[in-house]
Amino acid sequence: MKITEEIIQAELSRCLAKARKAFLEAHWAHPFSKLTVEMLATKYGEASRDGTIRISSAFLNTPALAQLTNTLLHEIAHLIVGLKQGHNKQFRHALERLLESERLPSEALKQSIKNNTPYKYRLLAYTSAGQVLDLGGAYRRTKRYLQYKGNHSFKGIRIDRYEYVNFCSKLPELTICDENLKD
Numbered sequence: 001m002k003i004t005e006e007i008i009q010a011e012l013s014r015c016l017a018k019a020r021k022a023f024l025e026a027h028w029a030h031p032f033s034k035l036t037v038e039m040l041a042t043k044y045g046e047a048s049r050d051g052t053i054r055i056s057s058a059f060l061n062t063p064a065l066a067q068l069t070n071t072l073l074h075e076i077a078h079l080i081v082g083l084k085q086g087h088n089k090q091f092r093h094a095l096e097r098l099l100e101s102e103r104l105p106s107e108a109l110k111q112s113i114k115n116n117t118p119y120k121y122r123l124l125a126y127t128s129a130g131q132v133l134d135l136g137g138a139y140r141r142t143k144r145y146l147q148y149k150g151n152h153s154f155k156g157i158r159i160d161r162y163e164y165v166n167f168c169s170k171l172p173e174l175t176i177c178d179e180n181l182k183d
């Protein structure tokens, strides 16, 4: 099964029905208004004060339904408790309730979304302490890193060199990456 716009809509309807059962919508900080599917560079999804939920188009054509469900419920939890709560305890409590009896997405599913981006390259940085840093996706290679002057550091450790690799290629072991995709 591959995710389509129709599947996202259907899954949203199911998640909204579940959320409305658990939390009366009249009491939601931001009542749901609409869903859009669009390019979100480094996020699975996003919620706004006007009740809009944005879902990353990177979900399309992947089998990552369990992650889609998780993301939809995550954004709905933001609408319920209010965006100004961030990811605080109240938010986590609401989300936990919404996630009851849902499947957890596997790492492989997450990877299928991660690889489904228009990025061509990934930028890696090698520090003088022997670390490799994953600096994320890039559409093109830029001079700033191709002709690196040796004047950057990471947490006080000098960066020796940069390297562009194919975005989907396997990363060197011990690569330090910030959780690239979040909600």
Ligand SMILES: [Zn+2]
Pocket (backbone or CB within 6 Å): 074, 078, 087, 183
């Ligand atoms: Zn969030």
